[in-house]
Amino acid sequence: MAAALSGVLVALATPFGPDGELDETTLRALVDRTIDGGVHGVVACGSTGEFSALTVDERRLVVETVVDQTAHRVPVIAQTGSTSTAEAVALSRHAQSVGVDVVMPVAPFYEPLSLAETTNYLRRVASSVEIPVMLYNLPAVTGVDLTPDTVATLAREVENIRYVKNTSPDMAQAAQLIHHYGDLVGTFVGWDSLILSSLVSGAAGVMAGTANVVPAELVAVYDAVESGDLDAARQAWAVVYPLLDAALSVNYIAAVKVALEAAGFPAGSTREPTLSLEPADARHIAQLASAFRSQPVA
Secondary structure, eight states: OOOOSOEEEEEOOOOBOTTSSBOHHHHHHHHHHHHHTTOSEEEESOTTTTGGGSOHHHHHHHHHHHHHHHTTSSOEEEEOOOSSHHHHHHHHHHHHHHTOSEEEOBOOOSSOOOHHHHHHHHHHHHHTOSSOEEEEEOHHHHSOOOOHHHHHHHHHHSTTEEEEEEOSSOHHHHHHHHHHHTTTOEEEEOOGGGHHHHHHHTOSEEEEGGGGTOHHHHHHHHHHHHTTOHHHHHHHHHHHHHHHHHHHTSOHHHHHHHHHHHTTOOOOOOOTTSOOOOHHHHHHHHHHHGGGOOOOOO
16 A cells, blocks of 8 residues: 555644633644644644544634645544434535545544444544544544454445544554555554654554653654664654553543643633643643753744
8 A cells, every 4th residue: 555644643632721712823833843842743632632622613623723734744634423323414514525535534432332323433534535544543542442353354445544643552452453464454553652663563653642741752753763773763662662651641631731731831721621630730740841942932
């Protein structure tokens, strides 16, 4: 398959102002910050982007804003999943209409669906658009694990299913996707602590919320692996791993918001029902992230 999408993709945080409303200005600045850091693609309304706490209108606005600000500098991926097939189709068609490059529908995440119901949903959503589709396997939230064989079956049945984001700590599953089905789908690993392992194993790329905070540092890991310099890759990895590991040990979305502020780029708090980190956890994340501090936004 043609590897049109690869590298480090940032699952963009969604900035909120003091009033809890969407902060479009800071979102645009975050797009620029991550692209300037070298990321190879930006993801709107992913899990790190708190899509489940956004209204449908806000989700559309986030996608439109990210597409506009990106201005074709890197590909834009829009997470378009929903608890409703009709809404997921509508969001996917909207994303296509405003110029995203790939849609990424997560499976429904409320009703305990069967595998047959989940794959029917994914076929319906993927078939509703003409642009490439990235399946989003997030079993801890959806309750359904898309096995490598299931992913391959869907990709063979629906021509524009070309990628999968596998957000699971199961490296064995990621390795099967990479090695058994790499000619069929490009695998992006979405578990931050597996970034180095997955890239060395031959993943098409990674998708990380922590790339909001350390975009250049994660790109350095990718670049070193691509050049075959594993010593440099391990050295670059050692710089960022403590922060990534710490973020995964607490509420990840809240950790990204704390880390962004500590790195000099405040993006507001999480939106309820997600709460801020406990003070001790927040101090730990902030201490680690402060090593990557940039100049504050004017």
